Amino acid sequence: MEEGEANDSLYVLVQGSFRLSKHLEDGRRQITGFLFPGDFVGVRATEASAYTAEALEDSRVCHFPHKFLDAIAADCPGVKDRLIARGQTEYHKAQDHIVLLGKKTAEERVESFLRMVAKSIGKNASGDVSETPLPMPRQDIADYLGLRLETLSRTLAGLKKKGAIRELSRHSVVLAE
Amino acid sequence: MEEGEANDSLYVLVQGSFRLSKHLEDGRRQITGFLFPGDFVGVRATEASAYTAEALEDSRVCHFPHKFLDAIAADCPGVKDRLIARGQTEYHKAQDHIVLLGKKTAEERVESFLRMVAKSIGKNASGDVSETPLPMPRQDIADYLGLRLETLSRTLAGLKKKGAIRELSRHSVVLAE
């Protein structure tokens, strides 16, 4: 677990979406996050705990190699401060995810997830701000929320009946309010 | 969510232990981590998502104020790289916690927790390496693992009967192997 080295590379997602996941030996998969345009993907060569990043749709990323970053940072010290701050942001997102998984019910998890996606993606949405795209399949959402996909499906149906969800299709949702 | 600023302060835990927690509005508490000697606590003034840090026992921390850090970093650019790397480490711990909460059974959670504490604290242990102190009360462990304390208690009893735990008292445990 060597520390003290800068990131080897930095990727910035320009268009599309990604999922990040970790796997247990027996195949169980936990999705640890989704990435939307503007998000960073840091990758270190000395990566101990393997995790996976996969595109959910056609996507474009911008790649800043190791040396390039170093060169920029030498001229502009604020760059490293931004990387530190970005790390904090990622950490706080992870903490929110931990609270979701540790304390929330299935219905609360699904509602939190839908609001999160709406917030992450909504800024780019054209026209109807309340229509939120869901680029990932149900299984990915379930694996993010720590639920079985049947439970997710039932919970979505329940939210629709309750009126919290106005429209629901495979790849988009319209939330109430 | 302003980024682009360095940490306002940095604390390093020298002796003792802390718990970090987040709270939902209705009082539910999730413990997001425990700190042992050598761990860092970063605090930013612009902290949006409030979380709480509390000592579990008499502890000592070393405080590096904002300006002091900046002064050091100006002379020694490696400091910021280390802060970036440390952030990655924290992030990876959070991801392991997410996998634990999202995918593991009660028994797996308790085993993972005990091994984590043994690993975090064991390096300082004197004499019998397999005796692991548990400075936190059962309720804190349960809130870390996303379990009720009754479930934790039953699971510990089960592990003892299985032989995975040799000795168990309120504030320490001896693991098999």
Add this chain to the structure above:
DNA sequence: CGATCCTTTGACGGAAATCAATAGGTGTGG
């Protein structure tokens, strides 16, 4: 139009939560 994949719905079972009571530790004061 059929094949395949993804999603939804149904019936049932089980792991953990909840409700409730007991036991064990710790500290205080008589």
Add this chain to the structure above:
DNA sequence: CCACACCTATTGATTTCCGTCAAAGGATCG
């Protein structure tokens, strides 16, 4: 030193939410 109160932990009985197993419905593509 014992008795009492208080707090933490364990154990027991029951419920419930979600997981598991199974089948059917809908979308997408060649």
